[in-house]
Amino acid sequence: MNRVNDIAGVFRIQLASMRREIGPFLLAAIVFPSAMYLFANAVSGAEAPQNRLRFLAGSIVFSLSLTSISWLGYLLLENRFTGRLKLFATLPIAPSSYVFGVLIFALAQAALGTTTLMLVGRVFGAQVRPNFSLLIVVVFLTILSLCGLGVIIAARARSFSEGSLWTDTLGAGLVLLAPIYYAPEMMPRGLRVFAQLLPTSFAARALQTTLTGGHAIGVELFGLSVTAVITLALGFHLMKWREE
Amino acid sequence: MAAPLKALTSDNVDPHRRIATASQPDALAVSVCDLVKTYRDGTEANRGISLSVRPGEICAILGPNGAGKTTFLRQLTTELRPTSGSINVMGVDVIADASRAKKLMGITPQEAGLFDRLTVREHFEYFARFKGLSKNTAHSASTEIMLKLGLIAEGKKLVRSLSGGQRRRILIGLALLGRPPLLILDEPTTGLDPATRRRVWQVIRNAVADGATTILSTHYMEEAQRLSDRIGIISEGELIAYGTLNELLARVDRSYRLSYQDRSGEDCVRFCESFAAAQRCVERELLSEYSIARASLEDVYFRLTGSPYRDETAEAHEPR
Numbered sequence: 001m002n003r004v005n006d007i008a009g010v011f012r013i014q015l016a017s018m019r020r021e022i023g024p025f026l027l028a029a030i031v032f033p034s035a036m037y038l039f040a041n042a043v044s045g046a047e048a049p050q051n052r053l054r055f056l057a058g059s060i061v062f063s064l065s066l067t068s069i070s071w072l073g074y075l076l077l078e079n080r081f082t083g084r085l086k087l088f089a090t091l092p093i094a095p096s097s098y099v100f101g102v103l104i105f106a107l108a109q110a111a112l113g114t115t116t117l118m119l120v121g122r123v124f125g126a127q128v129r130p131n132f133s134l135l136i137v138v139v140f141l142t143i144l145s146l147c148g149l150g151v152i153i154a155a156r157a158r159s160f161s162e163g164s165l166w167t168d169t170l171g172a173g174l175v176l177l178a179p180i181y182y183a184p185e186m187m188p189r190g191l192r193v194f195a196q197l198l199p200t201s202f203a204a205r206a207l208q209t210t211l212t213g214g215h216a217i218g219v220e221l222f223g224l225s226v227t228a229v230i231t232l233a234l235g236f237h238l239m240k241w242r243e244e
Numbered sequence: 245m246a247a248p249l250k251a252l253t254s255d256n257v258d259p260h261r262r263i264a265t266a267s268q269p270d271a272l273a274v275s276v277c278d279l280v281k282t283y284r285d286g287t288e289a290n291r292g293i294s295l296s297v298r299p300g301e302i303c304a305i306l307g308p309n310g311a312g313k314t315t316f317l318r319q320l321t322t323e324l325r326p327t328s329g330s331i332n333v334m335g336v337d338v339i340a341d342a343s344r345a346k347k348l349m350g351i352t353p354q355e356a357g358l359f360d361r362l363t364v365r366e367h368f369e370y371f372a373r374f375k376g377l378s379k380n381t382a383h384s385a386s387t388e389i390m391l392k393l394g395l396i397a398e399g400k401k402l403v404r405s406l407s408g409g410q411r412r413r414i415l416i417g418l419a420l421l422g423r424p425p426l427l428i429l430d431e432p433t434t435g436l437d438p439a440t441r442r443r444v445w446q447v448i449r450n451a452v453a454d455g456a457t458t459i460l461s462t463h464y465m466e467e468a469q470r471l472s473d474r475i476g477i478i479s480e481g482e483l484i485a486y487g488t489l490n491e492l493l494a495r496v497d498r499s500y501r502l503s504y505q506d507r508s509g510e511d512c513v514r515f516c517e518s519f520a521a522a523q524r525c526v527e528r529e530l531l532s533e534y535s536i537a538r539a540s541l542e543d544v545y546f547r548l549t550g551s552p553y554r555d556e557t558a559e560a561h562e563p564r
Contacts, residue, residue: 002376009374016370017361020402083357087418089323090351091374092343 010101148231
Protein backbone atom coordinates (compact mmCIF):
# COMPACT_ATOMS: atom_id res chain seq x y z
CA MET A 1 0.00 0.00 0.00
CA ASN A 2 2.90 2.30 0.77
CA ARG A 3 4.37 1.56 -2.63
CA VAL A 4 1.10 2.50 -4.36
CA ASN A 5 0.92 5.70 -2.30
CA ASP A 6 4.51 6.62 -3.26
CA ILE A 7 3.94 5.95 -6.96
CA ALA A 8 0.74 8.00 -6.86
CA GLY A 9 2.64 10.81 -5.11
CA VAL A 10 5.31 10.98 -7.82
CA PHE A 11 2.57 10.92 -10.48
CA ARG A 12 0.65 13.73 -8.74
CA ILE A 13 3.74 15.94 -8.57
CA GLN A 14 4.51 15.46 -12.29
CA LEU A 15 0.87 16.05 -13.23
CA ALA A 16 0.55 19.22 -11.14
CA SER A 17 3.78 20.56 -12.65
CA MET A 18 2.61 19.78 -16.18
CA ARG A 19 -0.79 21.43 -15.65
CA ARG A 20 0.98 24.73 -15.11
CA GLU A 21 3.25 24.33 -18.13
CA ILE A 22 1.29 22.35 -20.67
CA GLY A 23 2.73 24.02 -23.77
CA PRO A 24 5.75 21.75 -24.32
CA PHE A 25 3.61 18.65 -23.83
CA LEU A 26 1.02 19.81 -26.36
CA LEU A 27 3.78 20.60 -28.86
CA ALA A 28 5.55 17.26 -28.39
CA ALA A 29 2.52 14.99 -28.10
CA ILE A 30 0.01 16.59 -30.47
CA VAL A 31 1.08 19.62 -32.51
CA PHE A 32 4.33 18.34 -34.09
CA PRO A 33 3.03 14.80 -34.81
CA SER A 34 -0.20 16.20 -36.29
CA ALA A 35 1.83 18.53 -38.47
CA MET A 36 4.01 15.60 -39.57
CA TYR A 37 0.90 13.60 -40.48
CA LEU A 38 -0.45 16.44 -42.63
CA PHE A 39 3.00 17.11 -44.12
CA ALA A 40 3.53 13.47 -45.09
CA ASN A 41 0.07 13.35 -46.67
CA ALA A 42 0.78 16.52 -48.61
CA VAL A 43 4.14 15.43 -50.04
CA SER A 44 2.96 11.95 -51.02
CA GLY A 45 0.43 13.49 -53.43
CA ALA A 46 -1.68 10.94 -55.30
CA GLU A 47 -0.38 8.06 -53.16
CA ALA A 48 -1.64 9.67 -49.98
CA PRO A 49 -4.92 7.74 -49.55
CA GLN A 50 -3.28 4.29 -49.36
CA ASN A 51 -0.49 5.62 -47.09
CA ARG A 52 -2.63 7.51 -44.63
CA LEU A 53 -2.72 4.73 -42.05
CA ARG A 54 1.05 4.34 -42.22
CA PHE A 55 1.47 8.07 -41.76
CA LEU A 56 -0.97 8.08 -38.86
CA ALA A 57 0.82 5.16 -37.18
CA GLY A 58 4.10 6.96 -37.76
CA SER A 59 2.77 10.16 -36.26
CA ILE A 60 1.54 8.31 -33.17
CA VAL A 61 5.01 6.79 -32.77
CA PHE A 62 6.48 10.26 -33.27
CA SER A 63 4.21 11.53 -30.49
CA LEU A 64 5.15 8.65 -28.17
CA SER A 65 8.84 9.14 -28.86
CA LEU A 66 8.80 12.89 -28.28
CA THR A 67 6.69 12.45 -25.15
CA SER A 68 8.75 9.61 -23.67
CA ILE A 69 12.31 10.40 -24.65
CA SER A 70 12.42 14.13 -25.31
CA TRP A 71 9.88 15.56 -22.87
CA LEU A 72 10.00 12.95 -20.12
CA GLY A 73 13.77 12.56 -20.44
CA TYR A 74 14.02 16.32 -20.07
CA LEU A 75 11.93 16.19 -16.87
CA LEU A 76 14.10 13.41 -15.45
CA LEU A 77 17.24 15.34 -16.32
CA GLU A 78 15.74 18.43 -14.73
CA ASN A 79 14.94 16.46 -11.57
CA ARG A 80 18.49 15.15 -11.43
CA PHE A 81 20.46 18.26 -12.23
CA THR A 82 18.37 20.75 -10.24
CA GLY A 83 18.59 18.61 -7.10
CA ARG A 84 14.95 17.46 -7.08
CA LEU A 85 16.04 13.84 -7.29
CA LYS A 86 18.02 14.48 -4.11
CA LEU A 87 14.81 15.71 -2.51
CA PHE A 88 13.10 12.43 -3.40
CA ALA A 89 16.13 10.57 -2.11
CA THR A 90 15.66 12.14 1.33
CA LEU A 91 12.28 10.43 1.55
CA PRO A 92 11.63 6.86 2.64
CA ILE A 93 10.56 5.85 -0.87
CA ALA A 94 12.12 3.27 -3.17
CA PRO A 95 13.82 4.38 -6.40
CA SER A 96 11.47 2.06 -8.29
CA SER A 97 8.47 4.02 -6.93
CA TYR A 98 9.94 7.15 -8.44
CA VAL A 99 10.48 5.48 -11.82
CA PHE A 100 7.04 3.83 -11.85
CA GLY A 101 5.38 7.15 -10.92
CA VAL A 102 7.12 8.76 -13.88
CA LEU A 103 6.20 5.84 -16.15
CA ILE A 104 2.52 6.07 -15.25
CA PHE A 105 2.68 9.78 -15.97
CA ALA A 106 4.17 8.96 -19.37
CA LEU A 107 1.39 6.43 -20.04
CA ALA A 108 -1.26 9.03 -19.22
CA GLN A 109 0.38 11.43 -21.63
CA ALA A 110 0.57 8.71 -24.28
CA ALA A 111 -3.12 7.90 -23.89
CA LEU A 112 -4.03 11.54 -24.41
CA GLY A 113 -1.66 11.99 -27.36
CA THR A 114 -2.68 8.78 -29.13
CA THR A 115 -6.40 9.44 -28.77
CA THR A 116 -6.05 12.99 -30.07
CA LEU A 117 -3.94 11.88 -33.03
CA MET A 118 -6.46 9.18 -33.95
CA LEU A 119 -9.15 11.87 -34.01
CA VAL A 120 -6.92 14.10 -36.14
CA GLY A 121 -6.31 11.15 -38.50
CA ARG A 122 -10.03 10.49 -38.80
CA VAL A 123 -10.80 14.13 -39.54
CA PHE A 124 -8.13 14.17 -42.23
CA GLY A 125 -9.15 11.06 -44.07
CA ALA A 126 -7.59 8.01 -42.36
CA GLN A 127 -9.94 5.01 -42.19
CA VAL A 128 -9.29 3.87 -38.62
CA ARG A 129 -10.87 0.66 -37.26
CA PRO A 130 -8.66 0.00 -34.25
CA ASN A 131 -8.30 -3.21 -32.31
CA PHE A 132 -8.43 -1.36 -29.00
CA SER A 133 -7.12 -4.06 -26.70
CA LEU A 134 -4.06 -4.66 -28.87
CA LEU A 135 -3.61 -0.93 -29.43
CA ILE A 136 -3.37 -0.41 -25.67
CA VAL A 137 -0.78 -3.19 -25.38
CA VAL A 138 1.31 -1.73 -28.22
CA VAL A 139 1.21 1.80 -26.79
CA PHE A 140 2.06 0.44 -23.33
CA LEU A 141 5.09 -1.52 -24.54
CA THR A 142 6.26 1.33 -26.77
CA ILE A 143 6.16 3.74 -23.85
CA LEU A 144 8.07 1.31 -21.63
CA SER A 145 10.83 0.82 -24.22
CA LEU A 146 11.20 4.51 -25.01
CA CYS A 147 10.94 5.65 -21.37
CA GLY A 148 13.69 3.15 -20.56
CA LEU A 149 15.91 5.07 -22.98
CA GLY A 150 14.91 8.33 -21.29
CA VAL A 151 15.80 6.91 -17.87
CA ILE A 152 19.19 5.67 -19.16
CA ILE A 153 20.03 9.08 -20.62
CA ALA A 154 18.90 10.90 -17.46
CA ALA A 155 20.98 8.55 -15.30
CA ARG A 156 24.13 8.61 -17.41
CA ALA A 157 24.35 12.19 -18.66
CA ARG A 158 27.30 14.11 -17.26
CA SER A 159 25.51 17.44 -17.54
CA PHE A 160 22.07 18.82 -18.20
CA SER A 161 23.06 20.14 -21.63
CA GLU A 162 24.60 16.83 -22.67
CA GLY A 163 21.50 14.95 -21.55
CA SER A 164 19.14 17.38 -23.29
CA LEU A 165 21.06 16.95 -26.52
CA TRP A 166 20.73 13.17 -26.25
CA THR A 167 17.00 13.24 -25.47
CA ASP A 168 16.28 15.64 -28.33
CA THR A 169 18.41 13.71 -30.80
CA LEU A 170 17.02 10.30 -29.90
CA GLY A 171 13.42 11.52 -29.51
CA ALA A 172 13.29 12.68 -33.11
CA GLY A 173 16.15 10.57 -34.51
CA LEU A 174 14.65 7.19 -33.65
CA VAL A 175 11.53 8.16 -35.61
CA LEU A 176 13.41 9.51 -38.60
CA LEU A 177 15.74 6.49 -38.71
CA ALA A 178 12.84 4.04 -38.68
CA PRO A 179 10.99 3.50 -41.97
CA ILE A 180 7.88 5.23 -40.76
CA TYR A 181 7.17 8.01 -43.20
CA TYR A 182 8.85 6.19 -46.11
CA ALA A 183 9.15 2.64 -47.41
CA PRO A 184 12.02 0.51 -45.99
CA GLU A 185 13.32 -0.09 -49.54
CA MET A 186 14.27 3.57 -49.77
CA MET A 187 16.95 3.14 -47.09
CA PRO A 188 20.57 2.08 -47.72
CA ARG A 189 20.86 -1.70 -47.37
CA GLY A 190 23.16 -1.67 -44.33
CA LEU A 191 20.97 0.78 -42.47
CA ARG A 192 17.79 -1.13 -43.32
CA VAL A 193 18.56 -4.08 -41.01
CA PHE A 194 19.48 -1.77 -38.16
CA ALA A 195 16.37 0.38 -38.71
CA GLN A 196 14.08 -2.68 -38.62
CA LEU A 197 15.31 -3.48 -35.12
CA LEU A 198 14.56 -0.06 -33.65
CA PRO A 199 11.71 0.03 -31.12
CA THR A 200 10.11 2.78 -33.19
CA SER A 201 10.01 0.45 -36.21
CA PHE A 202 8.38 -2.35 -34.19
CA ALA A 203 5.92 0.18 -32.79
CA ALA A 204 5.03 1.69 -36.18
CA ARG A 205 4.39 -1.70 -37.78
CA ALA A 206 2.35 -2.89 -34.81
CA LEU A 207 0.30 0.30 -34.70
CA GLN A 208 -0.43 0.23 -38.42
CA THR A 209 -1.77 -3.30 -38.06
CA THR A 210 -3.86 -2.61 -34.98
CA LEU A 211 -5.32 0.58 -36.48
CA THR A 212 -6.88 -1.55 -39.22
CA GLY A 213 -8.21 -4.06 -36.72
CA GLY A 214 -5.47 -6.63 -37.41
CA HIS A 215 -3.71 -8.73 -34.79
CA ALA A 216 -0.72 -10.38 -36.50
CA ILE A 217 1.89 -8.48 -34.52
CA GLY A 218 3.63 -11.23 -32.53
CA VAL A 219 7.12 -10.35 -33.75
CA GLU A 220 6.60 -6.66 -33.05
CA LEU A 221 5.26 -7.29 -29.54
CA PHE A 222 8.21 -9.56 -28.85
CA GLY A 223 10.66 -6.92 -30.11
CA LEU A 224 9.04 -4.20 -28.03
CA SER A 225 8.94 -6.41 -24.93
CA VAL A 226 12.63 -7.31 -25.22
CA THR A 227 13.57 -3.66 -25.73
CA ALA A 228 11.43 -2.59 -22.76
CA VAL A 229 12.99 -5.18 -20.45
CA ILE A 230 16.54 -4.30 -21.52
CA THR A 231 16.20 -0.52 -21.39
CA LEU A 232 14.25 -0.42 -18.14
CA ALA A 233 16.53 -2.91 -16.41
CA LEU A 234 19.55 -0.89 -17.48
CA GLY A 235 17.85 2.37 -16.48
CA PHE A 236 17.01 1.02 -13.00
CA HIS A 237 20.55 -0.26 -12.63
CA LEU A 238 22.15 3.04 -13.61
CA MET A 239 19.89 5.30 -11.57
CA LYS A 240 21.77 5.72 -8.30
CA TRP A 241 19.78 6.59 -5.20
CA ARG A 242 22.86 6.08 -3.13
CA GLU A 243 26.37 7.13 -4.15
CA GLU A 244 29.42 4.95 -3.73
CA MET B 245 26.43 -2.75 21.28
CA ALA B 246 29.84 -2.98 19.62
CA ALA B 247 29.50 0.30 17.80
CA PRO B 248 28.86 2.56 20.82
CA LEU B 249 31.58 0.85 22.82
CA LYS B 250 34.14 1.46 20.11
CA ALA B 251 32.93 5.02 19.75
CA LEU B 252 33.72 5.57 23.42
CA THR B 253 37.25 4.32 23.15
CA SER B 254 38.07 6.68 20.33
CA ASP B 255 40.74 9.23 21.17
CA ASN B 256 38.89 12.11 19.64
CA VAL B 257 35.96 11.88 22.05
CA ASP B 258 36.11 14.02 25.12
CA PRO B 259 36.78 12.03 28.35
CA HIS B 260 33.88 13.73 30.17
CA ARG B 261 31.60 12.51 27.47
CA ARG B 262 32.88 8.96 27.64
CA ILE B 263 31.84 8.71 31.27
CA ALA B 264 28.43 10.21 30.59
CA THR B 265 27.72 7.95 27.65
CA ALA B 266 29.16 4.84 29.21
CA SER B 267 26.70 5.07 32.07
CA GLN B 268 23.76 4.88 29.63
CA PRO B 269 24.95 2.76 26.75
CA ASP B 270 21.43 1.89 25.57
CA ALA B 271 20.21 5.45 25.40
CA LEU B 272 21.96 6.49 22.22
CA ALA B 273 19.95 7.97 19.37
CA VAL B 274 22.90 7.96 16.99
CA SER B 275 26.15 6.10 17.24
CA VAL B 276 28.90 6.51 14.65
CA CYS B 277 32.05 4.45 14.84
CA ASP B 278 35.30 4.86 12.92
CA LEU B 279 33.58 6.29 9.88
CA VAL B 280 35.87 6.58 6.90
CA LYS B 281 34.99 7.92 3.48
CA THR B 282 37.62 7.78 0.78
CA TYR B 283 36.54 8.81 -2.70
CA ARG B 284 37.74 7.01 -5.81
CA ASP B 285 40.26 9.74 -6.53
CA GLY B 286 41.86 9.02 -3.16
CA THR B 287 40.44 12.04 -1.31
CA GLU B 288 39.90 11.20 2.35
CA ALA B 289 36.78 13.20 3.16
CA ASN B 290 36.14 11.59 6.56
CA ARG B 291 38.90 9.97 8.58
CA GLY B 292 37.77 7.72 11.42
CA ILE B 293 34.93 9.79 12.84
CA SER B 294 33.33 8.40 16.00
CA LEU B 295 30.65 10.09 18.03
CA SER B 296 27.37 9.40 19.73
CA VAL B 297 24.27 11.50 20.29
CA ARG B 298 21.66 10.90 22.95
CA PRO B 299 17.90 11.27 22.41
CA GLY B 300 16.65 14.83 22.56
CA GLU B 301 20.06 16.39 22.02
CA ILE B 302 21.02 18.92 19.39
CA CYS B 303 24.42 18.07 18.01
CA ALA B 304 26.15 20.65 15.83
CA ILE B 305 28.89 19.59 13.48
CA LEU B 306 31.05 22.63 13.03
CA GLY B 307 33.81 23.23 10.56
CA PRO B 308 34.89 25.47 7.73
CA ASN B 309 33.75 24.84 4.18
CA GLY B 310 35.34 21.70 2.80
CA ALA B 311 36.11 20.21 6.22
CA GLY B 312 33.98 17.10 5.59
CA LYS B 313 30.73 18.01 7.36
CA THR B 314 28.45 17.35 4.40
CA THR B 315 30.20 14.09 3.58
CA PHE B 316 29.62 13.01 7.18
CA LEU B 317 25.91 13.92 7.10
CA ARG B 318 25.37 12.34 3.67
CA GLN B 319 26.60 9.06 5.11
CA LEU B 320 24.21 9.40 8.05
CA THR B 321 21.30 10.01 5.67
CA THR B 322 22.21 6.91 3.60
CA GLU B 323 22.89 9.04 0.53
CA LEU B 324 26.57 8.13 0.48
CA ARG B 325 27.98 4.70 1.24
CA PRO B 326 30.87 4.82 3.76
CA THR B 327 34.20 3.22 2.88
CA SER B 328 34.31 1.69 6.35
CA GLY B 329 32.88 2.12 9.82
CA SER B 330 29.39 1.82 11.22
CA ILE B 331 26.37 4.05 11.78
CA ASN B 332 23.53 3.12 14.06
CA VAL B 333 20.38 5.21 14.32
CA MET B 334 17.92 4.29 17.07
CA GLY B 335 18.88 0.65 16.87
CA VAL B 336 18.91 0.48 13.06
CA ASP B 337 22.09 -0.21 11.12
CA VAL B 338 22.05 2.60 8.58
CA ILE B 339 24.42 0.89 6.15
CA ALA B 340 22.68 -2.48 6.13
CA ASP B 341 19.08 -1.27 6.34
CA ALA B 342 19.01 2.14 4.70
CA SER B 343 15.29 2.22 3.95
CA ARG B 344 14.27 1.47 7.55
CA ALA B 345 16.76 4.02 8.86
CA LYS B 346 15.44 6.69 6.51
CA LYS B 347 11.94 6.27 7.93
CA LEU B 348 13.34 7.61 11.21
CA MET B 349 14.83 10.72 9.63
CA GLY B 350 13.76 14.13 8.46
CA ILE B 351 16.47 15.40 6.17
CA THR B 352 17.39 18.83 4.83
CA PRO B 353 20.15 18.43 2.27
CA GLN B 354 22.57 21.27 1.71
CA GLU B 355 21.56 21.56 -1.92
CA ALA B 356 18.27 20.26 -3.18
CA GLY B 357 15.88 21.60 -5.75
CA LEU B 358 12.20 22.28 -5.36
CA PHE B 359 9.54 22.04 -8.03
CA ASP B 360 9.27 25.49 -9.58
CA ARG B 361 5.81 24.81 -10.94
CA LEU B 362 4.31 23.67 -7.61
CA THR B 363 3.03 25.98 -4.90
CA VAL B 364 4.48 26.05 -1.40
CA ARG B 365 1.42 24.31 0.02
CA GLU B 366 1.51 21.64 -2.67
CA HIS B 367 5.10 20.85 -1.72
CA PHE B 368 4.19 20.30 1.90
CA GLU B 369 1.01 18.36 1.20
CA TYR B 370 2.53 16.05 -1.44
CA PHE B 371 5.61 15.35 0.63
CA ALA B 372 3.53 14.76 3.76
CA ARG B 373 1.73 12.00 1.87
CA PHE B 374 5.09 10.36 1.13
CA LYS B 375 5.64 10.26 4.88
CA GLY B 376 2.44 8.31 5.34
CA LEU B 377 0.12 11.12 6.45
CA SER B 378 -3.51 10.98 5.36
CA LYS B 379 -4.87 13.72 3.10
CA ASN B 380 -6.50 15.63 5.97
CA THR B 381 -3.53 15.25 8.30
CA ALA B 382 -1.19 16.33 5.51
CA HIS B 383 -3.24 19.51 5.08
CA SER B 384 -3.20 20.40 8.77
CA ALA B 385 0.47 19.45 9.22
CA SER B 386 1.38 21.63 6.23
CA THR B 387 -0.50 24.60 7.66
CA GLU B 388 1.20 24.14 11.03
CA ILE B 389 4.68 24.02 9.52
CA MET B 390 4.06 26.96 7.19
CA LEU B 391 2.90 28.98 10.22
CA LYS B 392 5.99 28.03 12.22
CA LEU B 393 8.34 28.95 9.40
CA GLY B 394 6.56 32.15 8.41
CA LEU B 395 5.49 30.79 5.04
CA ILE B 396 1.73 30.87 5.42
CA ALA B 397 1.33 34.00 3.28
CA GLU B 398 3.30 32.29 0.51
CA GLY B 399 1.18 29.12 0.56
CA LYS B 400 -0.44 29.69 -2.82
CA LYS B 401 2.65 31.08 -4.52
CA LEU B 402 4.61 29.06 -7.04
CA VAL B 403 8.05 28.19 -5.73
CA ARG B 404 9.73 29.82 -8.72
CA SER B 405 8.59 33.22 -7.42
CA LEU B 406 10.23 32.77 -3.98
CA SER B 407 13.56 34.03 -2.66
CA GLY B 408 16.46 31.74 -1.77
CA GLY B 409 15.73 32.13 1.95
CA GLN B 410 12.09 31.15 1.50
CA ARG B 411 13.11 28.08 -0.50
CA ARG B 412 15.54 27.14 2.25
CA ARG B 413 12.74 27.36 4.82
CA ILE B 414 10.60 25.05 2.67
CA LEU B 415 13.41 22.47 2.68
CA ILE B 416 13.61 22.71 6.48
CA GLY B 417 9.83 22.37 6.72
CA LEU B 418 9.83 19.27 4.52
CA ALA B 419 12.24 17.62 6.96
CA LEU B 420 9.91 18.39 9.87
CA LEU B 421 6.85 16.81 8.24
CA GLY B 422 5.59 13.74 10.03
CA ARG B 423 7.57 14.59 13.20
CA PRO B 424 10.51 12.22 12.55
CA PRO B 425 12.49 11.23 15.66
CA LEU B 426 15.79 12.27 14.07
CA LEU B 427 16.40 15.50 12.17
CA ILE B 428 19.50 15.78 10.02
CA LEU B 429 19.95 19.30 8.74
CA ASP B 430 22.87 20.21 6.53
CA GLU B 431 23.64 23.91 7.02
CA PRO B 432 19.97 24.73 7.57
CA THR B 433 20.41 28.47 8.04
CA THR B 434 23.01 29.24 5.40
CA GLY B 435 21.82 32.19 3.35
CA LEU B 436 19.11 33.23 5.81
CA ASP B 437 18.91 36.71 7.29
CA PRO B 438 19.51 36.99 11.07
CA ALA B 439 15.82 37.28 12.00
CA THR B 440 14.86 34.24 9.92
CA ARG B 441 17.83 32.36 11.29
CA ARG B 442 16.58 32.92 14.84
CA ARG B 443 13.11 31.81 13.78
CA VAL B 444 14.54 28.58 12.36
CA TRP B 445 16.49 28.02 15.59
CA GLN B 446 13.23 28.31 17.50
CA VAL B 447 11.54 25.83 15.16
CA ILE B 448 14.40 23.38 15.73
CA ARG B 449 14.21 23.90 19.51
CA ASN B 450 10.46 23.24 19.39
CA ALA B 451 11.01 20.04 17.43
CA VAL B 452 13.53 18.93 20.03
CA ALA B 453 11.08 19.82 22.81
CA ASP B 454 8.62 17.51 21.01
CA GLY B 455 11.16 14.70 21.30
CA ALA B 456 13.30 14.95 18.17
CA THR B 457 17.04 14.42 18.21
CA THR B 458 18.86 16.79 15.87
CA ILE B 459 22.18 16.66 14.09
CA LEU B 460 23.01 19.74 12.08
CA SER B 461 26.05 21.01 10.33
CA THR B 462 27.02 24.64 10.35
CA HIS B 463 29.93 26.91 9.71
CA TYR B 464 28.47 29.57 11.98
CA MET B 465 30.18 29.51 15.38
CA GLU B 466 27.30 31.44 16.92
CA GLU B 467 24.77 28.88 15.70
CA ALA B 468 26.72 26.01 17.20
CA GLN B 469 27.15 27.85 20.51
CA ARG B 470 23.56 29.03 20.91
CA LEU B 471 21.63 26.10 19.55
CA SER B 472 23.39 22.89 20.39
CA ASP B 473 23.90 20.65 23.39
CA ARG B 474 27.01 19.11 21.91
CA ILE B 475 29.43 20.36 19.33
CA GLY B 476 31.72 18.35 17.09
CA ILE B 477 34.50 20.21 15.34
CA ILE B 478 35.61 18.74 12.03
CA SER B 479 38.83 19.77 10.39
CA GLU B 480 40.25 18.15 7.26
CA GLY B 481 37.94 15.19 7.61
CA GLU B 482 38.74 14.47 11.27
CA LEU B 483 36.58 15.04 14.31
CA ILE B 484 39.13 16.96 16.36
CA ALA B 485 36.86 17.72 19.32
CA TYR B 486 33.45 16.67 20.58
CA GLY B 487 31.59 17.72 23.68
CA THR B 488 29.46 20.38 25.33
CA LEU B 489 30.40 24.01 24.86
CA ASN B 490 31.92 24.15 28.35
CA GLU B 491 33.89 20.97 27.76
CA LEU B 492 35.30 22.41 24.57
CA LEU B 493 36.09 25.77 26.12
CA ALA B 494 37.94 23.94 28.88
CA ARG B 495 40.44 22.96 26.21
CA VAL B 496 41.55 26.56 26.00
CA ASP B 497 43.43 26.53 29.31
CA ARG B 498 43.95 30.27 29.16
CA SER B 499 40.48 31.67 29.03
CA TYR B 500 41.07 35.26 27.84
CA ARG B 501 42.04 36.26 24.36
CA LEU B 502 44.13 39.34 23.70
CA SER B 503 43.91 40.51 20.09
CA TYR B 504 46.30 43.26 19.02
CA GLN B 505 48.39 44.68 16.24
CA ASP B 506 52.14 44.34 16.57
CA ARG B 507 54.62 47.05 15.59
CA SER B 508 54.61 45.91 11.94
CA GLY B 509 50.80 46.26 11.87
CA GLU B 510 50.01 42.54 11.75
CA ASP B 511 47.00 41.13 13.61
CA CYS B 512 48.10 38.90 16.48
CA VAL B 513 46.35 36.78 19.14
CA ARG B 514 47.62 35.78 22.57
CA PHE B 515 45.81 33.73 25.23
CA CYS B 516 46.04 34.75 28.91
CA GLU B 517 45.01 33.10 32.17
CA SER B 518 43.02 36.08 33.38
CA PHE B 519 41.81 39.54 32.42
CA ALA B 520 44.49 41.05 34.66
CA ALA B 521 47.20 39.01 32.94
CA ALA B 522 46.02 40.28 29.59
CA GLN B 523 46.12 43.86 30.87
CA ARG B 524 49.67 43.38 32.19
CA CYS B 525 50.69 42.15 28.76
CA VAL B 526 49.19 45.27 27.16
CA GLU B 527 51.13 47.51 29.56
CA ARG B 528 54.38 45.58 29.18
CA GLU B 529 54.33 45.70 25.40
CA LEU B 530 52.90 49.22 25.18
CA LEU B 531 50.06 48.11 22.90
CA SER B 532 47.82 50.87 21.61
CA GLU B 533 45.31 48.89 19.51
CA TYR B 534 44.03 45.79 21.24
CA SER B 535 40.94 44.02 22.56
CA ILE B 536 40.48 41.56 25.40
CA ALA B 537 37.63 39.03 25.29
CA ARG B 538 36.66 35.71 26.79
CA ALA B 539 37.91 32.75 24.76
CA SER B 540 35.33 31.30 22.35
CA LEU B 541 34.80 28.28 20.12
CA GLU B 542 36.87 30.07 17.54
CA ASP B 543 39.76 30.00 19.95
CA VAL B 544 39.21 26.31 20.62
CA TYR B 545 39.46 25.71 16.90
CA PHE B 546 42.58 27.87 16.71
CA ARG B 547 44.16 26.06 19.64
CA LEU B 548 43.38 22.60 18.22
CA THR B 549 44.37 23.19 14.62
CA GLY B 550 46.88 26.00 14.83
CA SER B 551 44.92 27.75 12.08
CA PRO B 552 42.36 30.50 12.30
CA TYR B 553 38.74 29.53 11.70
CA ARG B 554 37.83 30.93 8.32
CA ASP B 555 34.33 31.52 7.10
CA GLU B 556 32.29 34.56 6.21
CA THR B 557 31.46 35.26 9.86
CA ALA B 558 34.86 34.70 11.35
CA GLU B 559 37.25 37.49 12.18
CA ALA B 560 40.75 37.31 10.82
CA HIS B 561 43.24 35.84 13.25
CA GLU B 562 46.89 35.38 12.72
CA PRO B 563 49.09 33.21 14.88
CA ARG B 564 51.48 35.24 16.90
